[in-house]
Amino acid sequence: xxxxxxSIPLCPHKGCAxxxxxxxxxxxxxxxxxxxxxxxxxxxxxxxxxIVDGDYHGGVRVKCxxxxxxxxxxxxxxxxxxxxxxxxxxxxxxxxxxxxxTVTLCKGSSCPIQGHEIPQHEGYVRxxxxxxxxxxxxxxxxxxWFDFTSTDDFDSESYDRY
Ligand code: SF4
Ligand code: SF4
Numbered sequence: 001x002x003x004x005x006x007s008i009p010l011c012p013h014k015g016c017a018x019x020x021x022x023x024x025x026x027x028x029x030x031x032x033x034x035x036x037x038x039x040x041x042x043x044x045x046x047x048x049x050x051i052v053d054g055d056y057h058g059g060v061r062v063k064c065x066x067x068x069x070x071x072x073x074x075x076x077x078x079x080x081x082x083x084x085x086x087x088x089x090x091x092x093x094x095x096x097x098x099x100x101x102t103v104t105l106c107k108g109s110s111c112p113i114q115g116h117e118i119p120q121h122e123g124y125v126r127x128x129x130x131x132x133x134x135x136x137x138x139x140x141x142x143x144x145w146f147d148f149t150s151t152d153d154f155d156s157e158s159y160d161r162y
Contacts, residue, residue: 006082008121014112020084021069023110027155028052029080031060033138045075058142061154079128085111086122087159088129090143101140103129106159115162122162 011018029049039046053061064081066073072081080087091102103126107115115122133140 006077006084006121006124008113008118010113010117016112018069020108020111021064021066021081023157025064025066025069027157028061028063029078030056031062031078031080032132032136033058033142034136035079036060039076039078042076045073048073048075049078057145058138079132083125083128084108085113086115086125086162087146088125088143089146089161090133090140101133101143103133103143105162107162109158109160 036046036051048064048066049062050065051060051062062078064072066075068074085108086105087108088103089106091104105115105122105126129139129143133143
């Protein structure tokens, strides 16, 4: 059977007990502006996602309450989760705003995988975010905010540019 989008075949071999879902359940998942409405419009279940801030820098901050993390309780898997262990940044933010920003990635320190071990996932995540900022400029605005503040108030994980 085909792996769902965002699956990393290496994960079961890293001995991490799929802990990234635990981080996201304890800290948060950040949905990009409009993501929750798009998921609703697709008829996807959001019952495992508890909204803790409905306007967090233009997006929505949620906590995951899924019982079966392997399927997200058969509900919607946010792009933040699909992207892990990568997170998007905008290359143009280092030189001011650009009308044609380019997505670069950073990698979360809590995942034992090395970024170079998962080039297919890296390319997939980069392409998803690049397509998204072209379709929704407000997502680029939000990513600029995250670039300028190296982290947010809730997340203790560190991120290395990749
Ligand atoms: S992404 Fe990283 S932390 Fe999450 S299951 Fe895979 S190896 Fe583990
Ligand atoms: S939404 Fe799915 S991938 Fe994300 S933390 Fe919950 S169970 Fe894990």
